Amino acid sequence: MSKKSGAVLEREPPLREQSALTISRGGAAHQHTLRNIGLIAGYEFRKRVRQRSFIIVTIIMLVLVVLGACAPTAIQYFTATSSSQTKMVVVNNAGPIAGMNDAALSRFIGTALNGTATPATGTNTSGNPPYSIRIAPAGSSSSSLQKQVKDGALSILLVLDRAPNGDMHFTYYTNTSNSSLSEDPHLARVQAFAGQLNVLDKASRLGLTPTQTASLFAQPAFSAVNTGQNSRSVADTVTGYILAYVGILLIFMSIYLYGYGVATGVAEEKGSRIMEILVNAATPFQLMVGKIVGIGAAGLTQMAGFVVVGIGALLLQAPLKALLLGSSAGGLNLDVTGASVTLLLLLLVYFLLGFLLYATLFAAVGALVKRQEAVQNVVQPVIWFFMVGYLVSFIGISSPDAAWVKVISYIPFWTPTTMLMRIGTGAVAWWEIALTIALMLVAIFLCAVISARIYRYGVLMYGQKPGLRQLVKVVRGA
Amino acid sequence: MGLRVEHIDKSFAELHVITDLSMEVREGSLFGFLGPNGAGKTTTMRMILDILRPDSGRITWNGQDVSNVPRHNWGYLPEERGLYPKVEVEEQLLFLARLHGLSKSAARAHLDEWTQRFQVTEYRKKKVEELSKGNQQKIQFLATILHDPLILIMDEPFSGLDPINATILKEAFEEMHRRGKTIIFSTHQLEQVEELCQDVVIINKGQTIVQGSVREVKRQHGRNVARLKLDNDAEARWLEELPGVQVTKRRQDYIEMQIRANLNPNLIVEEALRRGGVISRFELTEPSLTDIFIEHVSEAPHPGVPATLSA
Numbered sequence: 004m005s006k007k008s009g010a011v012l013e014r015e016p017p018l019r020e021q022s023a024l025t026i027s028r029g030g031a032a033h034q035h036t037l038r039n040i041g042l043i044a045g046y047e048f049r050k051r052v053r054q055r056s057f058i059i060v061t062i063i064m065l066v067l068v069v070l071g072a073c074a075p076t077a078i079q080y081f082t083a084t085s086s087s088q089t090k091m092v093v094v095n096n097a098g099p100i101a102g103m104n105d106a107a108l109s110r111f112i113g114t115a116l117n118g119t120a121t122p123a124t125g126t127n128t129s130g131n132p133p134y135s136i137r138i139a140p141a142g143s144s145s146s147s148l149q150k151q152v153k154d155g156a157l158s159i160l161l162v163l164d165r166a167p168n169g170d171m172h173f174t175y176y177t178n179t180s181n182s183s184l185s186e187d188p189h190l191a192r193v194q195a196f197a198g199q200l201n202v203l204d205k206a207s208r209l210g211l212t213p214t215q216t217a218s219l220f221a222q223p224a225f226s227a228v229n230t231g232q233n234s235r236s237v238a239d240t241v242t243g244y245i246l247a248y249v250g251i252l253l254i255f256m257s258i259y260l261y262g263y264g265v266a267t268g269v270a271e272e273k274g275s276r277i278m279e280i281l282v283n284a285a286t287p288f289q290l291m292v293g294k295i296v297g298i299g300a301a302g303l304t305q306m307a308g309f310v311v312v313g314i315g316a317l318l319l320q321a322p323l324k325a326l327l328l329g330s331s332a333g334g335l336n337l338d339v340t341g342a343s344v345t346l347l348l349l350l351l352v353y354f355l356l357g358f359l360l361y362a363t364l365f366a367a368v369g370a371l372v373k374r375q376e377a378v379q380n381v382v383q384p385v386i387w388f389f390m391v392g393y394l395v396s397f398i399g400i401s402s403p404d405a406a407w408v409k410v411i412s413y414i415p416f417w418t419p420t421t422m423l424m425r426i427g428t429g430a431v432a433w434w435e436i437a438l439t440i441a442l443m444l445v446a447i448f449l450c451a452v453i454s455a456r457i458y459r460y461g462v463l464m465y466g467q468k469p470g471l472r473q474l475v476k477v478v479r480g481a
Numbered sequence: 482m483g484l485r486v487e488h489i490d491k492s493f494a495e496l497h498v499i500t501d502l503s504m505e506v507r508e509g510s511l512f513g514f515l516g517p518n519g520a521g522k523t524t525t526m527r528m529i530l531d532i533l534r535p536d537s538g539r540i541t542w543n544g545q546d547v548s549n550v551p552r553h554n555w556g557y558l559p560e561e562r563g564l565y566p567k568v569e570v571e572e573q574l575l576f577l578a579r580l581h582g583l584s585k586s587a588a589r590a591h592l593d594e595w596t597q598r599f600q601v602t603e604y605r606k607k608k609v610e611e612l613s614k615g616n617q618q619k620i621q622f623l624a625t626i627l628h629d630p631l632i633l634i635m636d637e638p639f640s641g642l643d644p645i646n647a648t649i650l651k652e653a654f655e656e657m658h659r660r661g662k663t664i665i666f667s668t669h670q671l672e673q674v675e676e677l678c679q680d681v682v683i684i685n686k687g688q689t690i691v692q693g694s695v696r697e698v699k700r701q702h703g704r705n706v707a708r709l710k711l712d713n714d715a716e717a718r719w720l721e722e723l724p725g726v727q728v729t730k731r732r733q734d735y736i737e738m739q740i741r742a743n744l745n746p747n748l749i750v751e752e753a754l755r756r757g758g759v760i761s762r763f764e765l766t767e768p769s770l771t772d773i774f775i776e777h778v779s780e781a782p783h784p785g786v787p788a789t790l791s792a
Binding site for chain 2: 027034039042054271272275280283285463
């Protein structure tokens, strides 16, 4: 008889053996399914929430959210307080224009250039109008003023003359770094009100009264009617777009982050071999569901935190503006109307459903890796699969009611982002929302069953990656 | 009654890993589960724990199929140690204990008792990865017993332990034994088996080779072991020509040989004296489990040795 060597077989069974390493189903742990899932989920939640990376990311994101909400206000504040005010001097050699003396002329030009919004009175007004206008007396030395423009003490010098035939003549002096005068933004504005002045002047010389002249400039009555279904206010539409954008981004980020977390968590338990003890105490299904629920709860808490802080920061903008600028006018105001609340609710719903669906996929994928470092490789296909929906939701924004967009929004894997985009930017019937939610629930159930089988198969297997045929057999037969 | 493994088979694809394996573990006994690497010990343990199911045959505990026995009755120390590296000791142990079915307060009470016993109280709030290997092993052991299981199944619990920790572990074994637990463990350190176990089984290639109490197994071996040291004849080559005598070991302090059961050991002494040897040592001992193990498991039997009996 041949002498066998001391039979030191490899610790991992050869590939053929791996098919039977599927963990048994049923068993005594089944009676405690809910309790076990609760325990595992709670443990996972606490573990995740206390992780340093979680805390750091949360803090960074919160800071970003608050900064983002305050950004419009800040920008307004800074532009208003900037000392770069355009100083303009007007030399009026043309005498009264359309019945306006110098003071009235100054007011006219001021209104034309600075707008009708007057900065609020009060001791802490820090907003200076963009243009400061001074009317120099008629006949002032043009050359000395031109020198001031050249030296930079003065931004613009405007000289008004009257030609012998009575028509007005405007001369505009400036010192700009732009390559050609046509790029000077101030020139366009001055030309605009110069044109108005010219018409006013000619009208008065033609004999029209100021009232008649004013009626010349009045806008006609113009009403626009939208015969489409959604009679949404401008505020609602804008809110809808913004919330849809933000929501889609949030969904993408969180599914990426937390789905990844599920996969790495499973791979880690395999790698640290604690899986051996866990499968003794609980069934693989309980382990999988518990993990998903726990991580999902942590993610939901984080998301909810962002949303709450974001809304709070946005609501703070109005009083903040009043404090800094003296008025809460201008800029972006997000009103929390009924429509936007619905949108937010649906955002949470779709996020939850999307996460649950993809989490089952990530769990199955995590159970199949051999080492933790391999997780990022196997996770990529799932992410790409998700990206389809993400891209569609951005491309489809221009045509949310197109047929192909609608079809894609019904496919559960791409529903969250696409539906959110459709709801935010267009009209979606209630039955469509209900239908997509129902479809997602069915998909979640199916994927959970399939993933549970793959989980049972892969979780104790430390060998190479299984072939596709092997997997199909496991899913069907187990 | 205890644990009964009856004629179980397990195959992976066409490879028969376990073939008609049977063994019996008396309730409350300390049971040594021996076999070379790859013999099927881990697979059998997993089947006992209902993590895997056999293709045929059954495994019962006190008459009840093991798949119906509640999980909190089982404690498992896997060969590949594993705990959450970045989680605190206390939190992990409480979680595992509760997952096995213990209430929160009971888990806490047990944790207090055992961390004191094992002198690891100061590490309770530390992350597992911060502990030394020996302490990690202790924590691993705690995870196995914390939920007060009836049956402990441990795969090489002593591997990697220094003598001090090994002693602590041994004492814990004995404490568990005193409390009436059934302990099944596998090991490669057969001296420990001789010291601790009442019953043993040796399996190889998925089959039971030998089973019974330690004493029975040794007696069945059918041979005695003698040790001889001669001051003036270190080699004693004449031993090899003696019928029924098989030299197995040559050491500085003695020459060890196996003698057929029906041979009178005095013959050796007579022969040594006849050749003028100065005997400084001669003793008869039982065969060691190591010898029995090696002989059963390696495929080359010693020539001149009668065929072994299996249980």
